[in-house]
Amino acid sequence: MRNIILYTEDPAFLEKLERRVRIQIKNLFRSEIHIISFLRGPDRLKQYMNKYQSDSTVLLLDLDMERNSGIGLGREILNIQPETQIIFIFGENNAYPDIYEVDHIYS
Numbered sequence: 228m229r230n231i232i233l234y235t236e237d238p239a240f241l242e243k244l245e246r247r248v249r250i251q252i253k254n255l256f257r258s259e260i261h262i263i264s265f266l267r268g269p270d271r272l273k274q275y276m277n278k279y280q281s282d283s284t285v286l287l288l289d290l291d292m293e294r295n296s297g298i299g300l301g302r303e304i305l306n307i308q309p310e311t312q313i314i315f316i317f318g319e320n321n322a323y324p325d326i327y328e329v330d331h332i333y334s
Contacts, residue, residue: 230282233264234272234300235289241266244287244316269300276307284308290317301329 231248235241241264252260265272276284286304290297301313313329 229260230279230284231260231262232272232275232284232286233262234266234269234286235291236267237289237291238266240289248287269303272300273303273307276304276311280308283310285312285314287314287316290315298329305329 231252233241233244233248235244245262245264248262252262263275265275286301288297288301288304297315297317301315304311304313315329
């Protein structure tokens with residue numbers, strides 16, 4: 228099974244992101260792909276990653292968060308599940324030079 232996991236602290240952004248990802252997935256892939264969303268609560272995300280380590284996972288990880296460090300959370304996820312492919316997402320006007328310290332496929 229393949230999973231696309233979305234993580235953010237912003238409910239409105241999560242809703243938009245889910246909608247966009249579902250449309251793109253429907254248009255691009257014929258195989259079974261699950262979209263799993265996490266809103267606030269990095270511990271729940273980490274528990275999920277621990278539980279489902281055999282699944283192929285792409286993580287869309289929001290960096291524009293007040294409560295958590297997206298970069299730090301990305302590091303933690305890779306420690307749990309090193310084969311996870313991370314795509315960092317953030318606002319146009321924000322710069323995150325530390326992003327290159329975490330293995331990821333796109334930002």
